[in-house]
Amino acid sequence: MEANKEQMQALARTTQRFAEAMRQGIARTYDPVRVGVLNLAAEHGPLRAGEIAVRLDALPSSVTRHVRILVDSGLVTATPDPADRRAVLVEATEAGRAELADFQRVGDEVFGAVIADWSAEDVVALTGLLDRMVEAWLTRGVDQQERVHHPARFVWSRS
Numbered sequence: 779m780e781a782n783k784e785q786m787q788a789l790a791r792t793t794q795r796f797a798e799a800m801r802q803g804i805a806r807t808y809d810p811v812r813v814g815v816l817n818l819a820a821e822h823g824p825l826r827a828g829e830i831a832v833r834l835d836a837l838p839s840s841v842t843r844h845v846r847i848l849v850d851s852g853l854v855t856a857t858p859d860p861a862d863r864r865a866v867l868v869e870a871t872e873a874g875r876a877e878l879a880d881f882q883r884v885g886d887e888v889f890g891a892v893i894a895d896w897s898a899e900d901v902v903a904l905t906g907l908l909d910r911m912v913e914a915w916l917t918r919g920v921d922q923q924e925r926v927h928h929p930a931r932f933v934w935s936r937s
Contacts, residue, residue: 808881811841811844812847814830814836815830815834815841815848816848816854816870816874816878818830818833818834818868819848819854819868819870820870820874823854823867823869824857825867827841827842827856827866827868828841828865830845830868848868852873853870853871854868854869854870855868855869856868
């Protein structure tokens with residue numbers, strides 16, 4: 779059975795509400811862009827700040843500001859890129875990795891509290907469905923967005 783329009787819209791609203799609830803919760807405790815920079819630097823570093831901006835879909839100036847704050851906090855290093863001295867390579871420090879571990883611990887505690895009364899079967903079922911939705915989004919949703927791209931979409935600056 780194929781989902782009808784109302785079911786599809788209900789799913790879209792629910793996923794948007796969930797994403798917004800998660801963003802709000804994280805933003806109260808951690809800056810999401812800063813955590814994203816730190817996470818990428820730890821998992822994939824050293825990375826150029828520009829590459830981090832692309833991966834986070836963030837403005838380069840925003841990433842640069844967050845890198846500066848993370849450097850000042852001792853959570854990442856930013857060293858000149860030997861291939862292009864104008865660029866910097868960002869890499870997590872041990873203190874940065876410890877901060878990420880703490881972030882993960884807090885996240886585990888929060889998720890644990892949220893699903894405390896769920897059965898293991900419910901958790902496994904939802905995980906499978908969400909994995910399926912993410913894969914479908916990545917394979918079909920992104921292409922569909924580009925096909926129906928509206929020319930009046932928000933832009934960061936005016937020329």
